[in-house]
Amino acid sequence: MTSRPETPLLDRIVTPADMKGLSDAELVRLAHELRAETIAAVSETGGHLGAGLGVIELTVALHAIFEAPRDKIIWDVSHQSYPHKILTGRRDRIRTLRQKGGLSGFTKRSESPYDPFGAAHSSTSISAALGFAVARDLGGQLPEGLGDAIAVIGDGAMSAGMAFEAMNNAGHLGKRMIVILNDNEMSIAPPVGALSNYLSRLYAGDPFQSFKEAAKGAVSLLPPPFQEGAKRAKEMLKGMAVGGTLFEELGFSYLGPLDGHDMGQLLPVLRTVQARATGPVLIHVVTKKGKGYAPAERASDKGHATAKFDVPSGKQKKAPSNAPSYTSVFGDELVRLAAEDSRVCAVTAAMPDGTGLQLMAERYPSRTFDVGIAEQHGVTFAAALAAGGLRPFCAMYSTFLQRGYDQVVHDVAIQRLPVRFAIDRAGLVGADGATHAGSFDVAFMANLPGMVVMAAADEAELKHMVATAAAHDEGPIAFRYPRGEGVGVEMPEKGVPLEIGKGRMIQEGGRVALLTFGARLKEVQDAAEALSARGITPTVADARFAKPLDREMILQLAADHEALITIEEGAIGGFGSHVAQLLADEGVFDKGLKFRSMVLPDTFIDQSSPADMYATAGLNAEDIEAKALDVLGVERLGKRA
Ligand SMILES: Cc1ncc(C[n+]2csc(CCOP(=O)(O)OP(=O)(O)O)c2C)c(N)n1
Numbered sequence: 001m002t003s004r005p006e007t008p009l010l011d012r013i014v015t016p017a018d019m020k021g022l023s024d025a026e027l028v029r030l031a032h033e034l035r036a037e038t039i040a041a042v043s044e045t046g047g048h049l050g051a052g053l054g055v056i057e058l059t060v061a062l063h064a065i066f067e068a069p070r071d072k073i074i075w076d077v078s079h080q081s082y083p084h085k086i087l088t089g090r091r092d093r094i095r096t097l098r099q100k101g102g103l104s105g106f107t108k109r110s111e112s113p114y115d116p117f118g119a120a121h122s123s124t125s126i127s128a129a130l131g132f133a134v135a136r137d138l139g140g141q142l143p144e145g146l147g148d149a150i151a152v153i154g155d156g157a158m159s160a161g162m163a164f165e166a167m168n169n170a171g172h173l174g175k176r177m178i179v180i181l182n183d184n185e186m187s188i189a190p191p192v193g194a195l196s197n198y199l200s201r202l203y204a205g206d207p208f209q210s211f212k213e214a215a216k217g218a219v220s221l222l223p224p225p226f227q228e229g230a231k232r233a234k235e236m237l238k239g240m241a242v243g244g245t246l247f248e249e250l251g252f253s254y255l256g257p258l259d260g261h262d263m264g265q266l267l268p269v270l271r272t273v274q275a276r277a278t279g280p281v282l283i284h285v286v287t288k289k290g291k292g293y294a295p296a297e298r299a300s301d302k303g304h305a306t307a308k309f310d311v312p313s314g315k316q317k318k319a320p321s322n323a324p325s326y327t328s329v330f331g332d333e334l335v336r337l338a339a340e341d342s343r344v345c346a347v348t349a350a351m352p353d354g355t356g357l358q359l360m361a362e363r364y365p366s367r368t369f370d371v372g373i374a375e376q377h378g379v380t381f382a383a384a385l386a387a388g389g390l391r392p393f394c395a396m397y398s399t400f401l402q403r404g405y406d407q408v409v410h411d412v413a414i415q416r417l418p419v420r421f422a423i424d425r426a427g428l429v430g431a432d433g434a435t436h437a438g439s440f441d442v443a444f445m446a447n448l449p450g451m452v453v454m455a456a457a458d459e460a461e462l463k464h465m466v467a468t469a470a471a472h473d474e475g476p477i478a479f480r481y482p483r484g485e486g487v488g489v490e491m492p493e494k495g496v497p498l499e500i501g502k503g504r505m506i507q508e509g510g511r512v513a514l515l516t517f518g519a520r521l522k523e524v525q526d527a528a529e530a531l532s533a534r535g536i537t538p539t540v541a542d543a544r545f546a547k548p549l550d551r552e553m554i555l556q557l558a559a560d561h562e563a564l565i566t567i568e569e570g571a572i573g574g575f576g577s578h579v580a581q582l583l584a585d586e587g588v589f590d591k592g593l594k595f596r597s598m599v600l601p602d603t604f605i606d607q608s609s610p611a612d613m614y615a616t617a618g619l620n621a622e623d624i625e626a627k628a629l630d631v632l633g634v635e636r637l638g639k640r641a
């Protein structure tokens, strides 16, 4: 355990009510202690560090001035909400962050009344704040009351379509609500796009200076003159941009840019807005991601996410890896293919590192596109790249691809465009919990006519699937693979395209066939070994494809065995459902086949280690063994060690 920082003032704060009597100078000290406590806690748990450190002063100022939980403070993505959790009755559990049974790494309604709206996927906060504002004005009743609605949204999250849809609506409705744009000039990677450039111009250079002259709009919000600190506030106002910004055009009063680490700026502006706002207000706050912790400030990702670390040095405590990560296998094979074929290109939605596209971006920058947090646009953009004769790989996490689903259906599948979907973080991901689980992609991709859907059983298989996708020009194709390391299999030098719709036999046996789809293969093999030790040697087959199914292989397995069990890392409605449909259509059940489908349970599984989450899901080797024994009617004498 690392040593705990001295936090005498913070020790007095259990809920924001305890902050109400503090002077501005004490609030500055409180921010200092909150920063130290956040660093100390994350050093013990790992997690999202940089974003929280950037909003320490903002968090203190918001809770000092507004009346949560009556006022709804909505953190976009909410990876920056750890300091908020510390101030809202959860400090005693802050060192359980992201662990089994512990605090979520995101805001969660079931966790606290101070989390009025859950998040983890980005750019939902303005819509949510607007909903609360309208609920308030229409007389909605909540036990804790319904007051101000405040969205805190980052510059990265602001680039998403949803944020603009919400601002468009909010500007039209004209309800009192507050958006705080936390502009740290960072997403996970450096931010991209025209909006990012625009925000930089708002505080960086001459073009913006002219707006200052047009000081109208937002100035009318401010009390003339300020009572306390009037002089300082006036000085500050001189430096503000008011009127004429994009946000003004959308119907918001714009205030800023403010130094988000200067309480002397934050407190009077928030107090004024609280006292005077009548419609939607946007406060533009400039901060530094990782602020106040040198190793985070220095890091290329500004400490976005970290393993446990040593506080003085910042050195992270990462377990050594035994095999390449699936992500890196994808990234390397893509670069190899891009070298051979100038039509190969790639799209990421703000996750160049997470999806392994950084190497592609370095080698082939003109063929690698980071579109920002814009999965919908990314998918349609990739569709048109394909329509234009290129071979686009759309690399997204399973969970974030959900946001681009209409585009997958409408722009890709219906037009039969050969977009290659590289679906990373498939299955249960661990500490990020239910919001980030890649549970649904097999179900939502395999039900689309013409979509080819593959899952990699190991890292060598992934390599072949990348090559398969590159070679497939007949229509859309998707391949999924999990977070983390491969299983350590021998790697081929290069991927070799697979025959579409053909599975592979792993081991021939009798009585029961274990038909696996994706990365449960290792667990299935362990289960097979345990069954063999009991005198039942099962057949093991890797389906490789959920669509098109290897009909021949599956029907043969059904014909040759008393029982057939499918195993996959996905929700109901995926591979197993497709197999069941085939067997039903072919009348196989009429002949008495015993069939079981092992899928994720119909619940959202809370954070833990992936292995523990799979245990909860009943998808580990022991569960597979038990299922096989059960379906065969063999009594299970004693648990295996
Ligand atoms: C829809 C969606 N796509 C991608 C992500 C992954 N993601 C999490 S935080 C983040 C960057 C957010 O940047 P910003 O809003 O500026 O917040 P900061 O981390 O800079 O405070 C991204 C891309 C996500 N959470 N949701």
Ligand SMILES: CC(=O)[C@@H](O)[C@H](O)COP(=O)(O)O
Pocket: 048, 077, 079, 120, 188, 305, 354, 425, 429, 432, 483
């Ligand atoms: C908050 C968020 O959405 C990302 O930071 C996510 O936690 C990254 O997950 P990986 O660690 O799997 O890349």
Ligand SMILES: [Mg+2]
Pocket: 154, 155, 156, 157, 182, 183, 184, 185, 186, 187
């Ligand atoms: Mg940012």
